């Protein structure tokens with residue numbers, strides 16, 4: 001019974017999301033490359049003049065930010081995100097996080113797997129695209145152009161919205 005209500009509410013949510021009333025164009029944009037679809041890309045707001053002690057904000061090379069998104073693979077062939085690029089940062093790296101002596105640490109990874117008929121979620125506290133050494137402030141509501149390079153699907157360039165990250169989440 002509960003499952004059925006849950007399924008119904010999910011269905012209603014989907015219907016609401018697809019309703020013509022949701023007319024703002026960017027919320028319904030589909031970013032596709034090959035068999036992959038990029039969903040809900042966003043970049044954490046950051047300011048060059050207001051460095052906070054939050055993880056990732058301070059770095060030898062300046063102020064950093066990160067991009068998050070979901071990569072959905074609608075095919076039976078696995079793929080890999082092998083690199084990313086953006087003109088707002090001096091360098092862009094693929095990162096993951098791990099706990100080390102109760103401290104969360106980021107580290108660079110060579111690639112991020114996108115499983116067949118599955119998805120790769122780049123989110124707070126996990127895989128992310130690190131924007132190292134920002135060249136400008138990233139203000140809420142602005143757009144940041146990102147390019148993702150996949151081993152099989154090739155490259156795709158799109159705009160990600162700058163958002164405020166939730167406080168105290170990893």
Ligand SMILES: [Cu+2]
Nearest residue numbers: 056095106130
């Ligand atoms: Cu990082």
